[in-house]
Amino acid sequence: MAKIHVIKLNILFVTLLLLWSQIASSDSAIKVPDSSGKTFTLNQPARRIISLAPHITELLFAVGAGQWVAGTVEFSDFPKKAHLIKRIGNHQSQDLEQILSLNPDLILAWDGGNSAASIDKFRGMGIPVYLSTANSLKDIAALLRRFALLTGVGDRGEEVASHFERILNELRVKYSARPEVRVFYQVWDRPLMTINGKHYISDVIKLCGGKNVFSDARVLSPVVGREAVIEARPEVIFVNATGKQSSTWLHDWKKWQQIPAVRNNQLYGIKPYTIARPTPRILMGAKKVCRILEKVRKNNRGKLPRLLNHATKIVSPVK
Template sequence: MKRSYASLLLCTMVLLASCGKSAPLPAFDVPEERVEGADATVLPERIIVIGPHLTECVFALGAGGRVVGVDTFSDYPPATRDLPKVGAYIDADLETITILEPDLLIVAGKPGHIMEFAALRSIPVLSIHMDSLATINEGLVQLGEALGCPEHGEALRAEIQSELNAVRELIAGQLRPKVLIVTGRPQHNLNTIFTVGGKSFVSELIQAAGGDNIYQDAPEAYFEASKEDLVIKAPEVIVEFHAGEQLSEKKQARFIADWDRLPSLPAVQNKRIHLVTESHTLRPGPRVKELVWHFTRLLHP
């Protein structure tokens, strides 16, 4: 079965906190930028980015012209599609990375195999973790500083905040539906339903868009929910992600029909089940300012 970036992203988000220790990198005292093994006085000119959301960030900051390679799933902006591909987060093509001779690797978290590889070859690494609105903003600012365009990082952060404020003002005083966020499940099966808690940026966007995540208070960011618990929590809207999947109308109808197995859910009774297929909808990055409006339209038509 072909792996989608959405499924890899979900796995990666769960695993990031448990990444193994990596070999020590050359000392570089710029903790706020998290660049390891670099000369702070020299701007990178040959950048490799591993993570579609990070690729979007680098291009949004105006540094796309310095990118010489990206991961397999990077497809936005369109200019990324012609760049050399270096595998993905969990199976990076280290040989291709070596051939491209980068002077900076930008990665999510600190994947052990990539960090050890970079240490052995003295390749500087910028480690960025984005999985909340706060860390998205922080990451954009850090990237801007590391790439020599701090004003662009601050501008993107301000744009995101401005859009969030505009949405909150628009929906002020409106009823907030209870929302189930589904980040993954098999077709014809409600026995395995992956969802998110309040620590995820997806939940934060749903909250900002005027909904209440039924698992807002869950301690985990990503986890599996049971059908029995869904019946108790009774979501009024279901937002189900199939990011990057090409679903025909017939297949979308089948995914929605699966929920008829839980007829007591208000979302099922009122036909408020939405499939979200756009590839960037599970990517934390600059386009969250568009996503929050998309979710607002779903929750408050």
């Protein structure tokens, strides 16, 4: 009888232990909102991550979680250590067998950039998939914090995100209220493409006191005609390119002298990695854009006295 009583006590103890373990696990689970606003849950920090976009890989390294990236996609080239990570395809198509061989405990996906079919397939196989997106400068700081939480380095993520926000705020205070400068940002040449006001590059332009001349376009990266650019009369043209490509794109604008930016030689190439990826390196591009727009303002102020003087001469009575 005593033996049965002991067995019952042991069963009760094990049951309570399992129950306590489940409660403790629930309390310690990592809960982070994804791009849809839903709560994403991980039972423990991710240690074998698949990154499905170059900017995601860069953000992970930025918060000190790069060592846990087991696989990534083409063009994940920053920092240098990212070159050592196994490639599992590109942002649109991935090698499923390679991914499975890496035994991932988390896939970080790019909402709108990765194939929805691939994401559904990964989830169907029981692999946790976290969807993320970055359409604004604010989103970049949010992703730094969220990726840090998902990898158990929340303090470091908070430090990096806070530093990022501090620099942005310094630029905002210094430039955002300055006289507005009209800006055309060229993403591609054939077809001619730009960005609308919901893109983080447009956020940079606004931060620096600029006005994206196609901010009201309906799609994120609209195709526009040269005539539309001429009509928009930008005072500055930026091209998302460097080297020979930048020189070619900028030279193509020289024939359109009726555009203020062309007439005043305010044509500039921007290194894509400093502004086209939603990562902390966008601060480099932001600082350059702010400096250039300030240069245009000074140039415009210098022209005003000459224009006024010219106008005075025109209206002065003949003696």
